[in-house]
Amino acid sequence: MKAIIIGATSGIGEALAKELAQRGYKIGITGRRTELLQQLQAQLQPAAKVVIQTMDITCFDKARAGFMHLIEELGGLDLVVINAGVGSYANAWETEFNTIQTNVTGFTAIANAAFHYFAQQKKGHIVGISSLAAERGGSRSPVYNASKAFISNYMDGLRHVSVRKQLHIAITDIRPGFVKTPMTEKNKGMFWIVPAPKAARQIADAIEQQRKIAYISKRWRMVSWILRLLPDALYRKLS
Numbered sequence: 001m002k003a004i005i006i007g008a009t010s011g012i013g014e015a016l017a018k019e020l021a022q023r024g025y026k027i028g029i030t031g032r033r034t035e036l037l038q039q040l041q042a043q044l045q046p047a048a049k050v051v052i053q054t055m056d057i058t059c060f061d062k063a064r065a066g067f068m069h070l071i072e073e074l075g076g077l078d079l080v081v082i083n084a085g086v087g088s089y090a091n092a093w094e095t096e097f098n099t100i101q102t103n104v105t106g107f108t109a110i111a112n113a114a115f116h117y118f119a120q121q122k123k124g125h126i127v128g129i130s131s132l133a134a135e136r137g138g139s140r141s142p143v144y145n146a147s148k149a150f151i152s153n154y155m156d157g158l159r160h161v162s163v164r165k166q167l168h169i170a171i172t173d174i175r176p177g178f179v180k181t182p183m184t185e186k187n188k189g190m191f192w193i194v195p196a197p198k199a200a201r202q203i204a205d206a207i208e209q210q211r212k213i214a215y216i217s218k219r220w221r222m223v224s225w226i227l228r229l230l231p232d233a234l235y236r237k238l239s
C-alpha cells in the first residue's frame, strides 16, 4: 500500500508516518521543514520506502504539483492523510487569515487533487484530520473551530459524491480531542490527553477499518454528542 501524509514533520503526522511505515506502507511525507523530513526518512529507511517533498500547503499550485510529483515517485497512491494544520488562540487578522489559508484552502487544494486522482483510478482513500472542535463554534479560537467544521463538512460532501458516482473513494474524518504535540504543548486546561504514538495507532486502525468518522480517543464521541446538546449558556462556560 502507498500512502502520502501531508504534514509529517511533527506531532500526529510524524507519529502516523512511523505507524504506517511499521505496518508496511510505502510512504510519501511532506512539510515545510526539509531537515525534519530528511531525519524521519533516515530513521525509517531502509526498513520502509520513504520519499519526501518539501511543501507549503498555502502555496496552493506548488503544493498540488508537489503532491502529484510524490505520487509519481511512489509509483501510485492508495491513501492520502491530510494532517497539516495550524491552531492558535490569537484572533488577530493575520492569524485568522493564516488559519484559513492552511486549514481550509490548503486542505482543499490537496483534497481536490487527491479526489480527482482517485476518481480516475476508481479507488482510493482520503483521510482528513479534523477535530472535536468541528462540532460547535469556540470562543477561544472561532476561526480554528470554523476551519475544522469546514473540513468535516467538506469530507462529508466528498463521501456523497463518491457514493453517488460509484467512485469507490473512501473518506475518513478523524476528530481528535487532545493529543500531546508541539501544537498543544502550551495549552492549558486539557484533559484525557493522548500521546501522539497512541493517537497514530488509533488513526491507523480507523483507516484500515475505513471508518467514516473516528474520534481519538473513542470517549470523545460521547462528549461530542453532549456538546451538541448543551444550551449556549452552559456551552460558553466550557468552550
Ligand SMILES: NC(=O)c1ccc[n+]([C@@H]2O[C@H](COP(=O)([O-])OP(=O)(O)OC[C@H]3O[C@@H](n4cnc5c(N)ncnc54)[C@H](OP(=O)(O)O)[C@@H]3O)[C@@H](O)[C@H]2O)c1
Residues within 6 Å of the ligand: 006, 007, 008, 009, 010, 011, 012, 013, 014, 030, 031, 032, 033, 055, 056, 057, 058, 083, 084, 085, 086, 087, 102, 106, 129, 130, 131, 132, 175, 176, 177, 178, 179, 180, 181, 182, 183, 184
Ligand atoms: N494536537 C491536538 O490535540 C489536536 C487536536 C485536534 C486536531 N488536531 C489537528 O491535528 C493536525 C496535526 O496537529 P499536531 O497537533 O500534530 O500539530 P503539529 O505538531 O504542530 O504538526 C502540524 C504539522 O502540520 C504541518 N504544517 C503546518 N502548516 C503547514 C503548511 N503551511 N504547509 C505544510 N505543512 C504545514 C507542520 O509541518 P511544517 O511546520 O514542517 O510545515 C506539521 O508537520 C492539525 O490539523 C491539528 O489541527 C490536533
